[in-house]
Amino acid sequence: MTSRQVAIVLYLFVQNGPVSIQAIAETINCSDKTVRNEWSAIDEYFQSHQLGRVVRKQSKGVYLDQTDEEADRLRELLSSEGAPKQTNRHDELARMLVSTRDSLTVTQLADHFYVSRSVIREDLTGVAVQMQKFGIGLERKPNVGIVITGEEKDRRSFLAELFHRSFQASGQIRDWFSPFDWAAVERVIRSIEKERNWTLTYRARTSIIVHILLSEKRIKQKFFIMMSEHDNCYPDYMNDLIHQLESLFNIRWKSAEKRYLFYHFQSARIELNESSSEHSFLTLTLSDSTLRFTNQLMDDVTERTGYPFRNDQNLFRSLALHLEGSLIRIQQNFRMHNPLVFDVRKQYPYLFEMILQSLERLDLSLNWHHDEVAYLTIHFQVALEHLDDRVEDPVRIAIVCPEGRSMGKLLEAKIKQLNHSVTIVATNSEPEYIRSAEVDLIVSTVPINSAEKPVIVVSPFLKAHEHDLLIQAIVNTQKPEVSALKTLLGSADNIHFLSSTHRFQVIEDLVQPLIDTDRVNTVYMESTFAREQRSSTYIGGGIAIPHGSPDHVFTPTLKMGILPEPIDWDGNQVRIVLLIAADLQHGEDMKQLFREISQLSDHPDRIHRFTVMTNASSIFELL
Structure with a gap:
């Protein structure tokens, strides 16, 4: 327009x-x-x-x-x-x-x-x-x-947004508040942090200070918060905070105003001291509902992804701590801006989507903003990167070392140091014990005859000139990586050159052939529209990945739509659309697919090359 x-x-x-x-x-x-x-x-x-x-x-x-x-x-x-x-x-x-x-x-x-x-x-x-x-x-x-109409708490949220925008542009507090008042409130907040043995994030502390100073101004202007009455029993730190604020500003904080600030404190993000994180966590008073929700979320994401999150105690602590505030923000409609939301969705699209689906399944009444989902994705991704076994398909090696167990362990350590994509399944001094092992490669310090698996003979100390030989042997045993994009597409017939200019028409153009060939039922179209309306499936790099409920899929299929010119996709420009008519929880294939899509989004040269090509078979061969 x-x-x-x-x-x-x-x-x-x-x-x-x-x-x-x-x-x-x-x-x-x-x-x-x-x-x-x-x-x-x-x-x-x-x-x-x-x-x-x-x-x-x-x-x-x-x-x-x-x-x-x-x-x-x-x-x-x-x-x-x-x-x-x-x-x-x-x-x-x-x-x-x-x-x-x-x-x-x-x-x-x-x-x-x-x-x-x-x-x-x-x-x-x-x-x-x-x-x-x-x-x-x-x-x-x-x-x-x-x-101007609307609730007072919404007006304060809007004013807080205007302040952050102003402060980001000018770096000046005095445009809004007295620097003396700011410093005084910050001292009060930091004293509470020290007393409670936890540390607010910089953004959380700034947000609380802003809302306190906005509340002081609004109360003096006789703009009051209206909130339903609850149990007015507060922790000691909250009562102490209100007492200090009333003394500092010479005003009385009414019950609703006190609860409003309490909700902001409860929803604030806290950083635990790493050296005593477990002890610090135990001293926090987290609600039973938060702990239950944390367990349910970890279980559900574990089931969906197959990653062993369920027993990760560090993830449980960090996640519960975040969710204690996150659930309150969602329930009270407090928005938290996440500057990394776009990058998180682009880098970890699979994990982001799985967590979003888990959240929606656990409680449909909660409206999870993408900013919040991105923070949760970061917690899960950190846990994933700290798993001891990060290699998805390691090369299985058996070691034969007649020189003794100690020498065998030394050789094992040297092999692991040389290549992290291996796992040692057996170490023995007798070749007979190794021949029957389920392995991909045998590394031996003595020649072995009639072995069914590849054998490489090295010295117990794995000398320098043997490094390249071993690495090449490991590479030779690894299966060549097959493109999940190519596998799930199946053939060039599932690549379409589209002329539609609206995202919902593009979705219809890709879904209708699946309905016509009985790969999905007619309800799948509606479920794909519904998913897109809940939140955009744009993941960055000019790529969108619309998908519907797997309950309506008969034959898992991937469709690729190529657009001659970028089209608007909920405020973003899209050139390639990948319709995923499949269960996103379907094991390693889906994980590999999302990894490849994420990698593709980081290569605009490849995307541009696809969009100028006119032959579907040529595009299929390049995947």
Whole structure:
């Protein structure tokens, strides 16, 4: 859409009912006729992106007719591409509107910022879209002004976001808070950390300080948090914190305000002291529900991936500690920004998807943001990299060393040091004991006759000139790696050159042939759409991996769609689409597939080469 078309859609999107064409024209500073001339292009955009429809009735006016899912899709599109970029004026405008108790008019705002009223109207449309992400509404009422609606906790979350944006740009605290107040609150927080023997992450500590200082300002302005009453029994550190804050700011923290801060403390991320992590963990008071959820998540991810996470006590501690805060953030709708979310999804797509599926299965009532899932993925990935046996298909070696057990162990250590992709399954002084062992290679210090497996003879000390011989022998026993992409595609017939320009049409183009050939049932199409609507399957590098429920798959199949030009995929540009009609938990094949997809996403030259090729067989051979 053009900038004018975006402005029209933005204006309609934030309205609560029908509006006149004259009102739209006045807002975007153009004529009624110009607005009418844009309807055709806007209608086409809505149809191609499945966003509902723009209803125009002479007696009522113009309004958007959308389902909740269609409205959510439009919001994401407007935020990622169409909405005006936030500037200092936009943020300051948003801060003024949320901070004041009085209704401001467009004229007052135009005078304040020394810009025209049409500029302010355009700014307000963009600000309204940003506010909607936090559950805040912006309404323009005749003879009243601009009215802000929404819960106080959502307004504070929005203000906190504006602060972080401002601080990142300027590095100045004093634009928002007194440096003295900031330092005083930080001293209080650090004293609690020292007393409790845990350390908040830098981001968590900063977030708590911001919310405390915002609460102090809002309480003095008589903007109060409204929360349902619960048991008002708090740990000693919380009572001590409130006492110090009341003394510092000379205000009283009401019950709801106290609970609001308590939730922020509970949801804060904590770093344990590595030297005494187990003792420190035991001193923390984690809820039984968190510990149960942690066990359930580890069990479910273990079952889905086949990786032995279940018995990893270090993972259990780090995961439970994170989930204690994460579950509270999800339940209270506190958003935590994860700057690594895109990189995590790109580097570890398989593990990310398995964890997301586990979370959705364990509790469908919780809406897990990708920021949170990415943090959990990091915990599991760290555990995976610390597993003792990381080699998925090691070369099995038997050692024959008549010189004795000690010499055999020395040779074993030298072989392991030389190549980590091996496992020693037997060490013996008698060749007869080795011949029957299930091995890939026999390393012996004496010649062996009539062995069924390859044999390499070396000295007990594995001299330097023997290193290359042993390495080559190990390489020769390893099976050549077969491309999972190529195996699961099966043939070039599953590679398609597509012309669709919308992601849901692309999905339909790839799924329909599977339905026609009875590889999936008709419900699979709906499940693939539903998965895409929950969260984008874009993984980076111009690649998307849509997939539906394996319950509707008869024959596991991989389809590759090649697009001549990049298309929008929920705010990202995609050239290659891999439809995975299979059970993602299906053992090593799926793990290898996701590894290859991740590697492919890191090579834009390969992706570009595929997209300019016109022969499916040639692409298949290159995989």
